[in-house]
Amino acid sequence: MTQRSASRILFVPLLFLWIASGVFASTTFAAEQAASPTLQIDCDFPGGNVIVERIEGSDVFLRQDPRDTPRFWFYWYFRVREAAGQSLTFHFTQGNVLGVRGPAVSTDGGETWSWLGADAMDGASFTYTFPAEADEVRFCLAMPYLESHLREFLGRYRDNPHLRIETHTTSRKGRTVERLRLGDLDGSPNHRVVLACRHHACETMASWALEGVMEVILSDTPEGQWLRENVEFLVFPFMDKDGVEDGDQGKDRAPHDHNRDYLGESIYPEVDALRRFVPAWSEGRLRIALDMHCPYIRGGGDRKGSNERLFFVGGPSEEGWARLEEFSQILEDVQVGPLRYARKHNLPYGENWNTLEQPRSFGRWAALLPGVKIATTIEVPYADVAGTPVTPDSARAFGRDLSRAIRVYLDRLPVEPFVDR
Numbered sequence: 001m002t003q004r005s006a007s008r009i010l011f012v013p014l015l016f017l018w019i020a021s022g023v024f025a026s027t028t029f030a031a032e033q034a035a036s037p038t039l040q041i042d043c044d045f046p047g048g049n050v051i052v053e054r055i056e057g058s059d060v061f062l063r064q065d066p067r068d069t070p071r072f073w074f075y076w077y078f079r080v081r082e083a084a085g086q087s088l089t090f091h092f093t094q095g096n097v098l099g100v101r102g103p104a105v106s107t108d109g110g111e112t113w114s115w116l117g118a119d120a121m122d123g124a125s126f127t128y129t130f131p132a133e134a135d136e137v138r139f140c141l142a143m144p145y146l147e148s149h150l151r152e153f154l155g156r157y158r159d160n161p162h163l164r165i166e167t168h169t170t171s172r173k174g175r176t177v178e179r180l181r182l183g184d185l186d187g188s189p190n191h192r193v194v195l196a197c198r199h200h201a202c203e204t205m206a207s208w209a210l211e212g213v214m215e216v217i218l219s220d221t222p223e224g225q226w227l228r229e230n231v232e233f234l235v236f237p238f239m240d241k242d243g244v245e246d247g248d249q250g251k252d253r254a255p256h257d258h259n260r261d262y263l264g265e266s267i268y269p270e271v272d273a274l275r276r277f278v279p280a281w282s283e284g285r286l287r288i289a290l291d292m293h294c295p296y297i298r299g300g301g302d303r304k305g306s307n308e309r310l311f312f313v314g315g316p317s318e319e320g321w322a323r324l325e326e327f328s329q330i331l332e333d334v335q336v337g338p339l340r341y342a343r344k345h346n347l348p349y350g351e352n353w354n355t356l357e358q359p360r361s362f363g364r365w366a367a368l369l370p371g372v373k374i375a376t377t378i379e380v381p382y383a384d385v386a387g388t389p390v391t392p393d394s395a396r397a398f399g400r401d402l403s404r405a406i407r408v409y410l411d412r413l414p415v416e417p418f419v420d421r
């Protein structure tokens with residue numbers, strides 16, 4: 001027996017114990033038998049998620065870390081160091097967790113991202129040749145959006161009187177959870193709108209679209225001006241703050257996830273605080289409540305609720321569905337961005353997976369608030385909308401389209417005068 005195979009025999013059981021102990025996911029993996037003896041793969045940074053199983057030559061075997069999500073889900077985010085100039089193939093061992101444009105790649109420490117492309121994929125594997133000067137390359141299911149991104153965005157509007165940054169609550173792990181107010185902040189707006197995001201931690205692309213919505217509200221455009229004069233927006237960018245920063249799947253976490261926490265006693269501080277805050281804040285003027293999500297990883301073609309189309313999720317109320325259809329038609333008419341939305345892709349209540357009986361989700365809970373016209377979920381695909389790539393830029397552009405639709409819809413509603421109570 002050679003020394004090399006002997007060390008492998010020893011290595012595998014130790015590896016198994018390490019994975020079983022749950023410690024492995026967040027530790028640095030120093031490869032014994034990789035092309036480079038110092039190759040490192042880890043997820044020890046905000047949003048990180050991976051379990052490295054083994055490395056054989058230039059083949060890396062790894063998988064997403066489900067954590068407390070008991071069923072298959074597909075979020076992962078890792079970095080590779082000390083691989084400059086090498087070509088490595090990454091094999092995912094727990095299902096195909098690559099989106100239709102392959103992994104998102106960053107060579108600048110997570111600042112900017114691009115899709116590697118389907119050509120680099122072979123089933124659940126992809127191959128990447130590391131540039132000669134690459135100290136560190138990051139790979140992710142999609143393009144990450146963390147607290148650091150929100151801070152960068154808000155920093156651009158530091159002295160804007162139409163933006164207020166508040167503390168919503170403290171997460172279970174002690175993190176500050178943000179709550180934003182944008183627009184008409186004098187206390188007597190004609191309309192109110194609430195936007196929520198990341199009830200499911202892994203759904204990063206929805207956050208880029210949310211940025212686009214907020215850009216318009218704060219922009220020097222006719223839409224921005226109208227929205228600032230008529231609407232107060234309340235925004236919850238990270239409804240599962242710990243999940244976002246820790247890199248959890250979040251989706252379907254046990255015993256239930258953040259978007260199934262709206263019935264009975266809430267178990268998550270973010271949801272509990274929202275349910276206390278929003279009804280009082282709305283003063284009967286809440287018109288639109290929009291929860292921003294990403295759908296399943298891929299599939300669905302051109303059908304309703306396709307994972308590769310933008311779509312709204314309908315509730316059981318017929319009047320609510322009619323109003324959503326009206327809003328959808330406006331969005332179809334005013335959109336100018338590269339990700340094209342079509343009303344026909346909306347998912348009506350009772351079809352496909354949209355069968356939740358009780359109002360356990362944010363959208364279903366919000367639909368019961370006084371005065372609300374539209375309470376729904378928008379699904380923003382992870383990677384592709386009808387052949388056009390989803391990126392931070394294209395998702396933001398869709399968010400800007402959403403803002404335009406919100407403006408037109410609200411402009412058609414009657415305005416009730418504020419009375420002192």
Ligand SMILES: [Zn+2]
Nearest residue numbers: 200203293294
């Ligand atoms: Zn979701």
